[in-house]
Amino acid sequence: MRPELELRNLVRRYGDETVVDGVDLTVGKGELVSLLGPSGCGKTTTLRMIAGFAKPSGGQIVVRGEDVSALPVHRRGVGLVFQSYALFPHLSAAGNVAFGLKRRRTPRGEIAGRVREALAKVQMDGLGDRMPAQLSGGQQQRVALARVLVLEPSLILLDEPFSNLDALLRETMRSELRTIQQRLGFTALFVTHDQEEAMALSDRVAVMERGRLVQVDRPEVVYHRPATRFVAEFIGRANLFAGTVEAAAGGELAVRAAALRWQAAGTAARGAAVDVMVRPDCVALAPVAAGEEGGDPGPNAARGEIVQTEYLGSGCLVTLRTDGGERLLAEIRTAADGAAELVPGRRVLARWAARDVRVLDAGRAGAEGGAEAGAAAAAALPGAS
């Protein structure tokens, strides 16, 4: 099937600065893809190029097989929901929704019905007469969506649409958006800097760093098998350590990172500098009994003392100081057996499975490894000082 949107080697430069640097992305029909990255990574510029507000310096934007790069904004037929909603303050909610229909010379008799229908889709029935200033943030958001939906575009772009809402409303709105998107079957490209939002909402997440896409995959793959150190750190919490490959055989690696020994699947040359990563929710904790102290805990394990616990609701984030001096994060379920015993000062044994370890090419020369390893380990753990 023909993809809804294809970006081919898309480039945007401002003077000497390359903001978008060769982005290739294919979005299938009915798919919701998030463009995720820190501010200044070029995600909004990419979106603006697709909408037609910025001219690409190179590459192609193909919508349903047609190169639209040269088309003016109002001929692109791509819906855009703005971060600021951009509702027209002098028009009522219904007037805002009708705006696009009028520009398309929709017959007068048809407009009222379609406006009502669009407002109903976003649960704004009966509020069409309100002016934007009389609507709450969530309601304005709904009108902004209805204003785009009424034109029935097959591709809708959303630029951080929930960033101006409070936390609770944001979650409601994002699940509502997902429901509407799946029911109506439009394709959506969603720009956000909020990794949680991207993971919760998307079929696929496209992670962007300094103008380039570094990984495009399903949320769980991006989370558990990040392609680069940047992705590992940007998406969720990570225990990330710089290390050296000590042995490699049959797709298995043994890595030493600081005072910890790691085993994981992967291929790398012996002596190569790598980063190893395990997510806090893959680390299990068990209290250490008095007789179990001393001796080597084995690979993918460490003994240590609990420094801090942060209650997150369903889970609890535990910070350990291992006997080797590293900081290690573990996220445990609050309801799990023995969770109540995990209090600061308690000695515990942390364990994780080899399949949960991700080995990343550190992309640095072996000689520099020592100096950078310490800095990298410190940077990987929030709260390390």
Place this chain on the structure above:
Amino acid sequence: MSRRRDWPLYVVMAAAILFMLAPLIVVVGASVTTSSFLEFPPRGFSLQWFQAVLEQDVWTTTLVASLELAAVSMAISALVGIPCSVALARGSFRGRAAITAFVLSPLMVPSIVLAISLLVIYSRTGVGLPFWRLALAHGVLTAPYLIRTLTAALEQVDPALEEAARNLGASPAGAWLRVVLPTVRPALIAALFFAFIMSFDELVVALFLSGPRLTTLPMQIYGDVQYNLSPAIAAVSTLLIVLTVAGVLLIERVLGVRRLIR
């Protein structure tokens, strides 16, 4: 804050209001006097001077002339000022700062200087029609006010509004006409109103450029003050105050301008 400790504020506010209203009180007071000199406080109470004003053709003729002049110069001001404001607010082109300074320069030039230079220009080029000479001059004089007010308002408009309009299918011009300009409607109306009033009570340039065939209301008042000093002038001024207040109320009601002055 307690009300008790606010009293110095109220005193200052009352003084300020009194200071601003004082000229109006004096003028209205002087207009109802029974004597034949312009004086305050008035002696007795009568409407004889209002009657005198309404019976003299010269006041209605000059009033109509001034209203026409104000309307035409406001139109000229709008014709020049609106596109200029749009360009200054949204355009990013070379020399934008210089052009801004240039179009706003009549604000800084004393009107007497402007009057003299226009007189020289007109006598060289031979523009003979006094009404149009003056209307053009007033257009030059009032356009900067309109441009400044409107540019400030346009700069406040979220650029996303224009983009949203474009995204929904409006052409570049359509986005401006249907979204951006309506958004600044209160400021636009206020700016036009100021342009109108400025032209309406402008005296210096009018004295220099009008010639014998055209007399505006401020010129008539000025002349009368010089030779007569009769309370009729106070009566005319009172009528103008009433007209102005009525105009503001009308705009407020009909066009719904709640923030006429921002």
